[in-house]
Amino acid sequence: MFMNDLVTYESIENVAVITIDRPEKLIALNPAVVEGLREVWARYETSDERCAILRGAGDRAFSAGADLKDNPLDLWMGVPDLGVPVTKPIIAAVHGHVIGGAFILIMHCDLIIAAESTVFHYPEARVGFTGGIVAGLVVRIPQKVAVEFMLLGQPMTAQRAYEVGMVNKIVPVGTQMEAAKEWAKILVNNAPLVVSTLKAFSLRTIPKSPSDLAAEARRDLTRIHTSRDRTEGERAFAEKRVPKYRGT
Structure with missing residues (x-):
């Protein structure tokens, strides 16, 4: 297992399980977490693992977003395909709160499996700051829904997120990792060159x-x-x- 204090990387049957481990702070993202994410994405890209699962430790949240007391001004550096090019698939397994910068993280994952308790929230318009990366949401879900989510800053339930195409699958609370591992097993057994090529073509198609x-x-x-x-x-x-x- 590779780890820094806040982000761990575990290889299990050709799957990289990446965990943000800061439950006492609701997995809030600070500069150390961002640096840890940058390191694990780089390791994953050069590893033998064929799929990665991103998760947050603890029961209350996938992540409460940026730590406003220790703000990561370069959060983009820990985002896959922005801070670090990643050619292999990433599944986000989320639960509880997914707020602000945490939403940016999962938006750039290839697949999202959400526990039915998950609530997505992007409050930057209400707190007076934005990095602008969230604007990419308008080409991933219907434009009007994306604008509503960004500008109003109101929570979105897992069911609503599924209905608009923001997540791929909703599962009972506590089973999101099991579901992610099932999909990861399929991806591991698929042809890696085809998977990486289709991912690359998909990303090139998105403005x-x-x-x-x-x-x-x-x-x-x-x-x-x-x-x-x-x-x-x-x-x-x-x-x-x-x-x-x-x-x-």
């Missing part, structure tokens, strides 16, 4: 929001800014020699 495009640009530029090549280039310039770049 990207301005915030999505900005996040992807920042991700690519961050890779350059933190690269060994940048350090080598600056050092070679100072030492008046030809740099030896390695593409890393």
Whole structure:
């Protein structure tokens, strides 16, 4: 098992089970959680696992969203396909409260299985802040429903979310992981090249929001800014020699 203090990664029969483990804070997302998510998505992408399940520890919530006392200003870095490119499928198994930034996380998962107690809530218009990534919801569910969810900031039940296509399946409380594992087993036994290709084609078909495009640009530029090549280039310039770049 790989883990930092707040995000764990467990490999079970070619399935990566990724758990956000902060139940005493209702799985609130702080910078350490975001960094942990970034690390596990990168590990999953290069691993032998063929499917991942994302879950929150505890009984009350999948996640209460951003920790307003320790706000992760770069939450996008922990979001799959935004902060870290992920070519393999991800299933979100959710229950209880799914609020704000937590909704952004599951919106970028490929499949969502929700316990019947799940309540989705996006209150950014009421708290006076937005990163804008949620705007991508308008191409995932009917536009008017997405705008209602974003602008009014009112809770949406699991049943309503299922009816509008926000989630794939509703299950009894406490069985969401079992249901996710059943789907993961199917995905593990499917042809991985076909699965990854269809996922890639699907993502290319979805128009990207301005915030999505900005996040992807920042991700690519961050890779350059933190690269060994940048350090080598600056050092070679100072030492008046030809740099030896390695593409890393």
